[in-house]
Amino acid sequence: MKISKILSYAVMGIGVLGVILWYLMSNSIGTLMDENGLSEARELDLGLAAPLVSPLYNLTLAIFIITIVVTLIAVFSTIAKNPKSLKNTAIGIVAFLIIVGIGYAMADGVETPLKDGDTLSASGSKWVGTGLYAFYFLAAVAVGLMFLSGIKKLIGK
Numbered sequence: 001m002k003i004s005k006i007l008s009y010a011v012m013g014i015g016v017l018g019v020i021l022w023y024l025m026s027n028s029i030g031t032l033m034d035e036n037g038l039s040e041a042r043e044l045d046l047g048l049a050a051p052l053v054s055p056l057y058n059l060t061l062a063i064f065i066i067t068i069v070v071t072l073i074a075v076f077s078t079i080a081k082n083p084k085s086l087k088n089t090a091i092g093i094v095a096f097l098i099i100v101g102i103g104y105a106m107a108d109g110v111e112t113p114l115k116d117g118d119t120l121s122a123s124g125s126k127w128v129g130t131g132l133y134a135f136y137f138l139a140a141v142a143v144g145l146m147f148l149s150g151i152k153k154l155i156g157k
Contacts, residue, residue: 014063021056028052103133 029041029052038044079086107129109122120128 014059018056018059021059025052025056099137100130100134103130103137106133 029044029049032044032048032052033039033041036044036048041049075089079089104126107126109126109129111122112120112125114120
């Protein structure tokens with residue numbers, strides 16, 4: 001049996017498990033809400049709802065970790081097979097780090113009060129701003145490249 005077929009069955013199995021856990025969780029939370037006379041799930045006591053949500057959360061966390069590990073393995077194996085791609089990979093990583101650096105330089109770090117009474121530190125605020133600036137820059141580049149590609153198609157290459 002090919003690895004792609006095995007992976008397809010594994011993905012299907014994880015999907016079915018996720019649907020079953022979601023169904024059990026939503027039914028249990030609905031019953032819990034009815035028993036406590038609540039109309040919204042956010043009104044539930046966290047101590048009552050946490051055991052119902054934990055299995056689905058753990059499945060999500062496991063899938064997330066597996067996805068990251070498999071992605072890293074695929075990337076590094078591809079780089080190992082084709083050392084010339086290492087240069088392109090390094091250029092991409094350096095370009096991304098430069099964009100993050102520019103975003104960090106542009107971001108302001110201001111201590112900010114949060115709705116729940118806590119305070120976001122100046123450092124945390126600066127990193128949030130960094131992420132936003134990097135996102136805006138990368139989004140602008142993506143939109144610009146799509147626009148440029150459309151213009152080239154209209155002109156005829």
